[in-house]
Amino acid sequence: MNNEDLFKNIIGHSKEYGFIFPSSEIYDGLSATYDYGQMGVEMKKNIRDFWWKAMVQLNENIVGLDAAIFMHPTTWKASGHVDAFNDPLIDNKDSKKRYRADVLIEDHMAKLDAKADKEVEKAAKRFENFDAAMYRATNERVKGYMDQKEAIRTRFVNALEANDLTEVRQIIIDLEIVCPLSGSKNWTEVRQFNLMFATEMGAMAEGASTIYLRPETAQGIFVNYLNVQKSGRMKIPFGIAQTGKAFRNEIVARQFIFRMREFEQMEMQFFVKPGTELDWFEKWKQKRLAWHHAIGLGEQNYRFHAHDKLAHYANAAFDIEFNFPFGFKELEGIHSRTDFDLTQHEKFSGKKLQYFDPEMNESYVPYVVETSIGLDRTFLAVLSSSYKEEKLEDGSERTVLALPPFLAPVKLAILPLVKKDGLPEKAMEIFNQLRFDHNIIYEEKDSIGKRYRRQDAIGTPFCITIDHDTLVDNAVTLRDRDTMKQERVPIEQLSGIVEEKVGVRKVLERLG
Numbered sequence: 001m002n003n004e005d006l007f008k009n010i011i012g013h014s015k016e017y018g019f020i021f022p023s024s025e026i027y028d029g030l031s032a033t034y035d036y037g038q039m040g041v042e043m044k045k046n047i048r049d050f051w052w053k054a055m056v057q058l059n060e061n062i063v064g065l066d067a068a069i070f071m072h073p074t075t076w077k078a079s080g081h082v083d084a085f086n087d088p089l090i091d092n093k094d095s096k097k098r099y100r101a102d103v104l105i106e107d108h109m110a111k112l113d114a115k116a117d118k119e120v121e122k123a124a125k126r127f128e129n130f131d132a133a134m135y136r137a138t139n140e141r142v143k144g145y146m147d148q149k150e151a152i153r154t155r156f157v158n159a160l161e162a163n164d165l166t167e168v169r170q171i172i173i174d175l176e177i178v179c180p181l182s183g184s185k186n187w188t189e190v191r192q193f194n195l196m197f198a199t200e201m202g203a204m205a206e207g208a209s210t211i212y213l214r215p216e217t218a219q220g221i222f223v224n225y226l227n228v229q230k231s232g233r234m235k236i237p238f239g240i241a242q243t244g245k246a247f248r249n250e251i252v253a254r255q256f257i258f259r260m261r262e263f264e265q266m267e268m269q270f271f272v273k274p275g276t277e278l279d280w281f282e283k284w285k286q287k288r289l290a291w292h293h294a295i296g297l298g299e300q301n302y303r304f305h306a307h308d309k310l311a312h313y314a315n316a317a318f319d320i321e322f323n324f325p326f327g328f329k330e331l332e333g334i335h336s337r338t339d340f341d342l343t344q345h346e347k348f349s350g351k352k353l354q355y356f357d358p359e360m361n362e363s364y365v366p367y368v369v370e371t372s373i374g375l376d377r378t379f380l381a382v383l384s385s386s387y388k389e390e391k392l393e394d395g396s397e398r399t400v401l402a403l404p405p406f407l408a409p410v411k412l413a414i415l416p417l418v419k420k421d422g423l424p425e426k427a428m429e430i431f432n433q434l435r436f437d438h439n440i441i442y443e444e445k446d447s448i449g450k451r452y453r454r455q456d457a458i459g460t461p462f463c464i465t466i467d468h469d470t471l472v473d474n475a476v477t478l479r480d481r482d483t484m485k486q487e488r489v490p491i492e493q494l495s496g497i498v499e500e501k502v503g504v505r506k507v508l509e510r511l512g
């Protein structure tokens with residue numbers, strides 16, 4: 001199965017089993033907005049909790065915050081979002097379809113990558129009768145594609161840096177990029193498009209002021225930095241962490257929950273002494289990568305990517321990219337934001353946002369290192385790399401979500417073998433003991449095989465079966481989702497065994 005079909009199956013599966021639904025589906029949905037169903041909401045919460053515990057609970061110098069989504073409109077003037085939070089857009093005159101100009105160019109570069117990969121694949125297939133001449137020819141073709149790509153990248157980065165939109169359009173024309181819908185090269189000019197959603201605050205149109213739905217949670221942290229520092233008696237270096245919704249009017253919304261117009265971020269701003277920010281930047285890069293690795297999706301699926309063009313406020317910026325079904329793409333951004341935001345807020349508010357450093361006996365505006373991760377993108381990373389369609393030894397098939405157990409929405413299913421002979425009552429007894437510790441399910445409908453398959457499909461790491469022997473030996477069968485192996489376990493040990501296997505504690509201990 002190719003990756004495109006696999007991705008379609010993942011999207012279908014996540015709807016069928018209550019992870020993610022299109023928003024307001026009965027009205028044919030709303031583009032780039034999604035709802036999390038009964039399974040999705042649990043898994044999303046587990047990911048959010050894991051981030052919160054790793055950032056706030058395990059770091060004594062990081063505290064939390066929950067700022068309002070609505071903020072004073074001047075916030076967004078100061079932060080630069082009103083003037084510069086733009087994407088370059090271009091329309092195709094024949095299809096009337098709108099695209100992000102940078103995405104069209106990036107897609108073209110990705111095609112060159114794919115061509116080079118194909119050459120290598122072809123060469124690998126002919127490996128046995130491969131001679132030096134063929135090797136040289138393959139090498140040259142691969143190098144040709146890579147050189148073309150690098151030349152495009154350089155031209156594109158230069159155009160972005162010079163904010164030269166005419167040149168961005170010219171690159172699209174020169175590369176003969178066509179509209180995927182109309183197939184035509186009939187492009188408009190490239191224009192900047194502000195990504196913030198605006199609305200009115202106040203009941204009457206007149207006298208109401210324009211406010212914005214926040215496009216990042218970070219500004220809520222900046223404007224509260226002194227409140228937190230003073231009320232919490234925080235000493236630099238310290239961090240403020242926050243999770244919450246952010247909104248962007250994305251021009252191109254695609255790839256399911258990867259790029260949405262309403263999404264959730266988990267951000268942390270770390271306030272440091274000026275001059276130490278690049279050391280802290282390196283530390284946070286490594287700490288955040290370790291957090292991703294601890295999830296257990298495979299270290300080879302992550303890589304760092306340095307930003308081609310630094311934002312005006314940053315003096316260093318890296319992304320952590322994940323290997324999604326559609327290739328390596330940004331999952332988290334780590335930015336050294338200098339003192340830009342706090343200085344801007346000082347300027348626009350007229351309030352001092354300085355920190356008095358008792359060791360240096362002087363005041364300064366702290367520098368900031370930011371870690372900013374998309375909760376929905378992390379959800380997609382976990383979901384997509386856990387989805388498996390397996391052929392079993394007996395010829396049957398199953399679809400299983402091999403989710404990291406500590407993130408699974410349901411930790412345990414309690415299944416009486418039959419609906420009689422006192423087995424449901426015994427099963428309910430166990431259910432009532434364990435439900436205080438974990439999100440668990442009780443199910444008695446359908447054959448045991450069907451019930452196992454249903455639990456596999458939602459990623460339940462363990463099933464407990466209560467059979468007739470249970471009534472005699474007070475033991476149950478514990479079935480492992482991934483190996484499908486079964487072992488007999490005394491009921492009194494269940495709680496401890498399950499906690500050991502599905503609890504978050506062990507994962508956090510690795511982060512120390």
Ligand code: GAP
Pocket residue numbers: 215216217218248250257258259260261263264265267330331332333370372373374375376377
């Ligand atoms: N405060 C910095 C900031 O917002 P960003 O790189 O624009 O930086 C951070 O966003 C993270 O938020 C991204 O790495 C991504 O995971 C997530 N994100 C951004 N836009 C998104 C969108 N439209 N849909 C889903 N997630 C998004």
